Amino acid sequence: MGIDTDDALVRAAQGGDSSALDTLLRRHYDRVYALCRRLTGEPADAADACQDALMAIVRGLDGFDGRAAFGTWAYRVTTNACLDELRRKRRRPEPGLPEGRAEPASPVDEVESATTRADLDTALRTLPDEYRAVVVLRDVCALSYQEIADILGIPAGTVRSRIARGRGALIPLLAPGRNLGPAAERPTTT
Amino acid sequence: MNDHADFEALSAFIDGEAPECGAHVAACPSCQATVDALQVVRTAVAEPVDEATPPPPERHRHLVAAMGVDRGRLAPPHRRRPVRWPVPVSTAALFVLIAGAVALLGHGGYPANQAHTGPRASEADRPAQGPVGGGAGGQAGPSTRGSISASAATVAAYLGDIPDAATLLDRAGPSLAAGRGATLGNAGSAAGGSVAPGVVGTRPCEEQARGREPDLREVVYFATASGLGVPAYVLGFSTGPAPAPVTLLLLARDGCGALLRAVGP
Numbered sequence: 336m337g338i339d340t341d342d343a344l345v346r347a348a349q350g351g352d353s354s355a356l357d358t359l360l361r362r363h364y365d366r367v368y369a370l371c372r373r374l375t376g377e378p379a380d381a382a383d384a385c386q387d388a389l390m391a392i393v394r395g396l397d398g399f400d401g402r403a404a405f406g407t408w409a410y411r412v413t414t415n416a417c418l419d420e421l422r423r424k425r426r427r428p429e430p431g432l433p434e435g436r437a438e439p440a441s442p443v444d445e446v447e448s449a450t451t452r453a454d455l456d457t458a459l460r461t462l463p464d465e466y467r468a469v470v471v472l473r474d475v476c477a478l479s480y481q482e483i484a485d486i487l488g489i490p491a492g493t494v495r496s497r498i499a500r501g502r503g504a505l506i507p508l509l510a511p512g513r514n515l516g517p518a519a520e521r522p523t524t525t
Numbered sequence: 526m527n528d529h530a531d532f533e534a535l536s537a538f539i540d541g542e543a544p545e546c547g548a549h550v551a552a553c554p555s556c557q558a559t560v561d562a563l564q565v566v567r568t569a570v571a572e573p574v575d576e577a578t579p580p581p582p583e584r585h586r587h588l589v590a591a592m593g594v595d596r597g598r599l600a601p602p603h604r605r606r607p608v609r610w611p612v613p614v615s616t617a618a619l620f621v622l623i624a625g626a627v628a629l630l631g632h633g634g635y636p637a638n639q640a641h642t643g644p645r646a647s648e649a650d651r652p653a654q655g656p657v658g659g660g661a662g663g664q665a666g667p668s669t670r671g672s673i674s675a676s677a678a679t680v681a682a683y684l685g686d687i688p689d690a691a692t693l694l695d696r697a698g699p700s701l702a703a704g705r706g707a708t709l710g711n712a713g714s715a716a717g718g719s720v721a722p723g724v725v726g727t728r729p730c731e732e733q734a735r736g737r738e739p740d741l742r743e744v745v746y747f748a749t750a751s752g753l754g755v756p757a758y759v760l761g762f763s764t765g766p767a768p769a770p771v772t773l774l775l776l777a778r779d780g781c782g783a784l785l786r787a788v789g790p
Contacts, residue, residue, distance in 0.1 A: 368574070369573070369574050372574045373570065373574070379736040379737055380737075382733075382736075382737070383737045383783075386782055386783065455569055455570065455572065458569075459570070470570060471570065473540060474567050474570035474571040475570065475571060477571075479542070480537070480540070480542050495533060495536075495537050495542065496533055498536055498537075498540070499532055499533035499535075499536035499537070502536050502563055502566050502567070503532060503536075505566045505569075505570070506562050506563070506565075506566055509565060509566045509569045509570075510562045510565035510566055510569075513558065513561070513562040513565070
């Protein structure tokens, strides 16, 4: 009988079965990459963060105790790798823009003036990291508020309010022209 | 209906985290409009990434291989923290740097003979055993522009199996220090197509490395090695005029994944 659950694969991998580890990583790779891609906003940064995350998952597997689902734990490791990558990137000097490429609009300008739907990466970049992380973990990884809270080490109520604020900031960019009623007094992310 | 649900509750409602809002939303066009807008955002964020996801084997094959060898020795891929050289090592590096500068002035070029007299000179021909990623096909091209030539490749030679960043620095450091101030002859790698025999093409790995770290400049150091049991290149990128440190990357030949990173003198 083959092993086909994450738990079984984790146990086998912890025992040194490299094919089980390979299967485990393949199974979660798409979601891990998507998380990196949406959190970092750039394919190159995503590849870098993804590799860091995979390395961290492999290195940390022995210490994984199975109290959370493997996927949840892997997303936590991945989120941390992405946030690290973003912090490193901010410390590096920005390369000059290629000739003929316009200076990107400031997030505020984009939020204020968007009349057509913005590029998703551009829109997500307007969010502070802590808001982008909760929105992406919820919508890309389909995690519950409690799972996100566990991953980020914050209360579930904070997750709930950050998701709302993040989405509120994204509405003008991703759903322009929507007539929101009195209920939509959107909170800000600042 | 004047008593609208607040925005946060409506956001939680579309996630199934506030079911108590259901009855109100069903009866309130205003709140329904807000829910619709929130749904649009959620759907957009959840869209699959637009580019092809890199295949997992390319990214993690070496991880699995390394795990099979000795997972305890697996080092993080990016040690971006600058290495703090102990004072005696810094002094020694300074002497090596001065000696290298003297050699450069005396011979008018990169200290290409270094490896021939070095302890690993017998392994120096390994990079020249066959071009990588260029498809030589026996076609001898006169120009090696954009390539690392065999003679240049022998400068740093084969560094052996590198288990961690400290070893990478230990083995690459001396010749790296001596070579500062010079750009590796013909460095820049093969641009594809035919490559002269004895030329090692590293362009894909260089490009990927620069894609990950835009501040990397020209290649000033090259060697081959085995990293964590995986065939690898060692590329040293300048990050600015000396004395800016050189970023050393150990890159898997297959897929160019970064196995180790260190910052040299």
